[in-house]
Amino acid sequence: MTKWGSKARIAIAAVAMLATASCGGSGSAPKARTEFNIGWSIYAGWMPWPYAEQAGIVKKWADKYGVKIHFTQVNDYVESVNQFNAGKLDGVTVTNMDALTIPAAGGKDTSAIILGDYSNGNDGIVLKNAKSLADIKGRTVYLVELSVSHYLLARGLSTVGLQLSDVKTVNTSDADIVGAFANPAATAVVTWNPQLTEVAKLPGATKVFDSSQVPAEILDLLAIDTATLKANPNLGKALAGIWYETIQLMQKKDAAGAAARAAMAKLAGATPQAFDAQLTTTHLYGTPQDAVAAVKSPAIGATMVKVRDFSFSKGLFGQGAKSADAIGISVPGKTIGDANNVKLRFDPTYMELAAAGKL
Template sequence: MRKFVRFLGIAAVSLSVFASTSALAAGRTDFKVCWTIYAGWMPWGQAKTQGIVSKWAKKYGINVDVVQLNDYVESINQYTAGKFDGCAMTNMDALTIPASGGVDSTALIVSDYSNGNDGVLIKGKGKQVADLKGQQINLVQFSVSHYLLARALESAHMSERDLKVVNTSDADIAGAFATPAVHNAVTWNPMLADLKAQPNVSEVFDSSKIPGEIMDMMVVNTKTLHDNPALGKALTGAWFEMVALMHANNADSATALTAMAKASGTDLAGFKGQLSTTALFYTPKAALDFVTSPDMPKIMTRVAKFSFDHGLLGQDAKSADEVGMAFDKGVVIGNKSNVKLRFDPTYVEMAAAGKL
């Protein structure tokens, strides 16, 4: 049922995109991007609160509204439908929702990767991935949690045929895990930290074992970016000013981190704990080195295969190569005539060179 709903959503989004083409015209001065609560994306909200976004937008003669939404998937759907010019999302979701829905999208900033923020939990006697055999496991189906489970099973020479996945929304994971009937779950922070701190719970696999594969990004509409480079410059400049402030280890950074902690529903210690399992790129050079790495096409090839195997590239997809993806130095994987996801380092390169 989830798969059917997703396909209907893609069809509806495609119609909406055609209807909103005029909204993506060049020469605009007002833009909107969206984000949802997650450790790696909290800087967007704080950058707005502190006036950093407006400062950079003013520098380039535009206005940028950074909007917090409450539902992650809905935020991506709204971006895909043309209601936002950019949206914070993971690499897999960028491929399977906007790109697969026909919306040409650019990963403007690959801001971090999950380095323990996502984990596989067993409640009770199980202490290793192999103990999941024959069990049920609760997770958000077709999300990065599902991808993490697949990689965990692969590490134990198992597959999804060895267990049963139970689709559970991120809002319901904690409640389900608290019931006697649920013994296994895959989730992300902050839920992960709360659940694995409970008695008799073991984390048997986490994203630190697949470094770089679950990325967090600010994705923008490629045509909008092409026609309005000021948007790319303003967002990139604001982002790196904000994360530099976070990393400054002074009174101002402590104030900013405390505000982000409160906004995400935890305290400073809890938020720092989440950041410790987030490989956040605090400098443009660090982000540039990651996005231009030759490993990027390899990682996305693996993600595309998982997505195709689970029917996430569309009903008509014939292979994992259905959607083309472009990388640094002109490298393209997948369908070269259907490139819809671009890891373009242009603006981060400008930031690294001090040219913003």
């Protein structure tokens, strides 16, 4: 694994737990508060958050809405999501799949209020001595099992008429996956950047499929505890203001934009060149209008059906779940699954305020 780490994005079967910590989680009545804690982990699409804190953008918007917001780095991605699930964090940077399979499946009512980006080549399948993905049949595939890598593998196989039963998988940690694939005996791997870039450099290696071929399916979000958000709408407003000011700055083609991206790179332990390379395979929703349009598109519901069906098939909803409909998912205009058990909500409210210039 390269120095600047990874977004581990491991989906695990969550157990129901009541959030009883000071974050006002779903196990306690909503409370109005003024101080909040958001967890983040290193990934190109999430680096605007810690940069905004460093640059004073967080304080600017927090002061405007009379709140204090702390951004806390958690070195292990899945641990950050588990801390959110346990009520130790008010919000967390998370993928759509993991938001569903960890807090939502654990009984925590969770709202995705910022749709930041989707993986547009940051996740991929690499084979040795192969011409196409079809050559994967019968091979042993190294990957982080039950993660978005596993989901990407299933999606990729479906495009060449294969199923997961046509390969064997070996669970391999993100820290070990480059070394594992360097073994001459290893001929297939699924991983994400920066490891994806490293394994693709190995002798005989060819990237045969990546997330750009299933666009807008691996989504990167900011999720907030729904009860906390309901009691503290100024938190959502401040976070939307922070995000879109920072995104606007980092996209500038001038010295200010370059400086912002370089600062993000440093926070991630990367060179500016490496960080910019990561951004080329990260489709940022560059304006709130773009993000709102994506959240309100029927495509997001179709994506979540694919994600929840895969997750249920792998037992990630827990033993009590009798069908893929067990967990309700709310998207604008409809509910997917059990309307009486909605635990994951795609809430465009705050992005809409930003789009309308009403923050």
